[in-house]
Amino acid sequence: MKTSKTSLAAAMALASGLMPPQASAGLNAEQVSPLSETWYSIKASGNAGAEICIYDEIGGWGISARQFATELKALGDVSQITLRLHSPGGDVFEGMAIYNLLKQHKAHVTVHIDGLAASMGSVIAMAGGTIIMPANAMMMIHKPWGIQGGDADEMRRYAELLDKVEGTLMSAYRDKTGLDDDSLTQMLKDETWMSGAEAVEKGFADQLAEPLQAVASLSSKRLQEFETMPEQLTALLNPQGNSPKPPAPQATPAPQATPQPAPIAETEAQIRARIKQEEQTRRTNIGNLAANFGGTRAEAIASVIAECQNDMSCTIEMAKDKILAHLGKDSTPSGGGHIHADNGNIVGDSVKMALQMRLGHATDGEAKDKQDNPYAHMTLREFARASLIDRGIGIAGMNPLQIVGLAFTHGNSDFGNILMDVAYKSVLMGWDESEETFEQWTKKGSLSDFKVSNRVGIESLPTLREVRPGAEYKHITVADRGEAIALATYGEIFSINRQAIINDDLRILSDMPMAMGRAAKATIGDLVYAVLTSNPEMSDGKALFHADHNNIASGAPTVDNLDKARQKMRTQKSGTRHLNIRPGFVLVPTALEASTLQTIKSVSVKGADINSGIANPVQNFADVIAEPRLDDDSAKKWYLAAPKGRDTIEVAYLNGVEAPFIDQHEGFTSDGVATKVRIDAGVAALDHRGMVQSPGT
Template sequence: MKASGDRQADIYIYDEIGYWGVTARQFAGSLKSLGDLDHINLHIHSPGGDVFDGIAIYNLLNGHSASKTVYIDGLAASMASVIAMVGNPVIMPENAMMMIHKPWGVTGGDANDMRDYADLLDKVETVLIPSYAKKTGKTTDELADMLGEETWMTAQECIEHGFADQLTPAVQAMARINSKRIEEFNAMPRNLKHMITPPKASAAPAPQPAPQPAPAVPQPAPAAIADENAIRAQVIAEQRARVTGIRDLFAGFGGRHQALQAECIEDIECDVNRAKDKLLAALGQESTPTNRPAAANHIHAGNGNITGDGIRQALMARAGYENRDNSNPYNAMSMREYARMSLTERGIGVASYNPMQMVGLALTHSTSDFGNILLDVANKSILQGWEEADETFEQWTKKGQLSDFKTAHRVGLGGFPSLRKVREGAEYKYVTTSDRGEPIALATYGEIFSITRQAIINDDLNQLTDVPLKMGRAAKATIGDLVYTILTSNPKMSDGKALFSSDHRNMASSGIDVSGLDAARQLMRTQKEGTTGRTLNIRPAFLLVPTALETMASQTVKSASVKGADVNAGIINPIQNFATIIAEPRLDDKSAVQWYLAAAQGMDTIEVAYLDGVEAPYIDQQEGFNTDGIATKVRIDAGVSPLDWRGLVRSTGEQGS
């Protein structure tokens, strides 16, 4: 691209479209650097190339405010013909050509993969056709037929079909089309396979006037001409070797340094060694180790993201969290190989590193996905451990949330009196709540575990799956410990009295039998609001027992008749299935005979509150010099507090105590 003054520019696309030639990223950067333009002269001589890079270039030009004249200097084939459609006008010498065809590509896999890829090619075709239709005015069906036949058109045929607007006299075309894509074209005229036909104007030379005597002019010696040609050929060969070497150097980096590659190629004094120095400098700017938060999501446009997704899926499948994808090339690799691929697919050389250094680089390099992939798997393990943990407190406690770590106060069941009668035309009055409120505050609970380099080198999945799985279970067990500690320790409430006390009328003294359970149920059913004496009508929903009483509780509550009565006597069990039985081994640690009744879940019994309602644990990751790997912190923010005594009853389990 070159600015030509008066807010005009000349742009030449004389190469393939895409990675091996003109990329959309490179094109966009160069176009932007030209500044404000009123007119663009676009010259095309290209066999086509990558569809999506071509679409991006077409859209960049189509959306540009400048007027555009397109010159097809030699050939506009495949995706290059789509780009040419931005021109108004499109000008072609009489010996230039254009080719349009259906999108094509190569894939592998099973029959379903092939069908999916065919569907993708069809979708791409529907994206390309509107560009031709806008220029030519042809219908979709007409253009589809031309694409299906791989249509080659001369300049005159392009004019007739509307693909071009003006025909100019033939000019000397480029002698060869240097592209491997030529072999892709099935219907290409044979004479174009090797060389474009000479201009028509040269086929019949015009009559020449009779020669006139001319003064003698010194002619170069044949040896001098030969030397000049040899030098020219040598220079051309050296430049081709330089460009090829630079492209090979940048080829292993997933297209991430296209702008730098173009800069090196354009500088004729930049050889491969200088290009390598510039590339290393660019890589050095990216390789500063950083601490990445656990929630950071990295999305890459190059090949690295495909690699990262493949490694993540393969590792998830090995850990048992996803189904194995048989088409994934990373299935059979070890974690050590995953670390290597995370670097090499980003163009980062690891040949000079030993395994410990290579794994360390994979964990700390700013462009590597490896640390985040390991973190994703560990997080999956923690969540599975949390979800699979068999904890009973979730069945009967009230779930809440707090927005910060300040102490909050909850108003219990008796916090509001009965609604007052409002006379016709009278004003509603504001309710006066009790000053009593039970405090609740969040606390943080957590531990740190490490995914070491040695574990990765040894391909030890235990540190990545089993350890965080058990920590997830431990996180939920921590909440369970807090809940049952409150239930069994009988803490004081805001009124200065114990949670279970005679003043609160929620203490019973009987074993597990019909009369004892019925008496405890009556204690809960007759609880009242403190200031007005309004009956709260609370029904017990759960019977909490130590495991030592689980069988007796099931027999007593679930039997159709009363224990000890004759089966045929017709005496029904009045408390049959009145509550769900929850057996909790933590209660055995306090007493093997003490049991509890609790109101329905959601009632004011014991609240378990989480920060912003996020009840699952989460993890933070830190890399650095303090740990030989990745230090991973498992953390949960929760608060547990009794809300009201009226939804709970405790029995000592001993008659007459």
């Protein structure tokens, strides 16, 4: 899903160089060393510091936030980070991840906006404890946008997503500037451009620096998507070779550049070898593009690939553009077409969708796109190959086992994440489709940590006291005694290994994860019925079902015995106040299911003439739930439980998340992806007054 307006395939004019603030007046752009051709760099510097440079689009074909996190961590214990920023923005989720990594780092972050900080570039800048902007630098903020096709419900859901994304952007701006939400909302809506002075005035920057004499130019054609870009930014967007040179400064003499050691000259043989290797790599990478297309499409682009390989000036990016143009030259628009929205990871999303379709996980709307998905008929091994090629990772000469192994272990490959996402969907299907009875009658709760908590039953509140005219209201007093409940973690590990990928064994992504999802819910069911049948001790020192609790009945679930059990629940009190609890469920072993249903569903009393006028007093007074776990304890014992939501037995989940979690570890130690399914839950009886037990005799 493309949620950032600045997810641009921007080609930055990096070779023209960037003039850092310390290389001020008097130096021409061509005197500055060219930047690296990657869109960012991280390097350690002296005095426990580090410098990070981001001079391009965020995300896209560049580095992932995961690799950014890995390299940031590799810096070790640094206390100062200098971030140099010149970016039109990019992928919103990659940008938020980088912002959070910098914001949460213990080092002090100083941000230098060396030219442009637009869209997600401006959000990343907000991570700085100190933000420094030259007078001629620019910052831009705007609302996120994307493209979606579908029915009205899908459009509304997409609009809600954009609103949530906007909320995360506003949070970053608000934390830095202190501006109120109304002001920020209007600025985002207006696509606000700010010079260095304006950014400092509004709180988006802390210090104003002297204007830069040369900055890296941006040659991205998509920058024209910005609707209100100011005219003074034109000089920043034009290549420097076509821009008029700034007048020589009059007052400040040019600082002397530090002498640099002369580079070691290459021999003619070394130059030839290097050029030959670069050309071979270029041809191999272009040839690997064919793996992204299957069947007749691969044949259709063979001539284009050959043409690009023979043209030494054709880069892999140019080859991609030519392939897409060749495939689309004979296409015609069709009415009612579907607009695809994505997060920029086209290959990864397509591979994931193809896998979901093969496993039967795709929705009807998604399945309609199968014919347009070039990966729909590929095997798992071919998916691994495509994932590597998409990231520009060379695989020439590798056998299938090596390719799959590299797909699991390479830092830039998202193959393992794709498999985990698909497996997690299978886990959730197993959880959702599992038929467990405890969900029908227990109370759902939430705990924020693993410490023991005490639940004070709301049934323990006394009646309200009279407040005489002019008298003060008094605080209610609740007993400090409460039932203890605590979370525990339950889980297992299964592996998605290379052998399963080579064998195209889809069961490892469907059957096993679904079984784990069913097992997770069954584990909660075991805990619930273990509490019910074990008759645990409550906080008053007495068992859950105890004569002193007035919640023990007798006999089989006949009309008379059910009515007596109901009376015990109806007459429960809190002090002198009647609680008037009505039964909601009859819990029986499967051995009593048929007879109990007959008793409760019948219009008349068993044995009486249907025309005698004797009505069944317990007809439909509660729902019958038959549970085989109760048979394991006793084929005769049965229970009454209050309606759902009352204080009976609580099932609490960590932060209220009841679905299982899935964690992944990939690498050589696991020869694939080790996937851990876990669930954090706690089960405890809350109050004896919402339940009645009969031993059945």
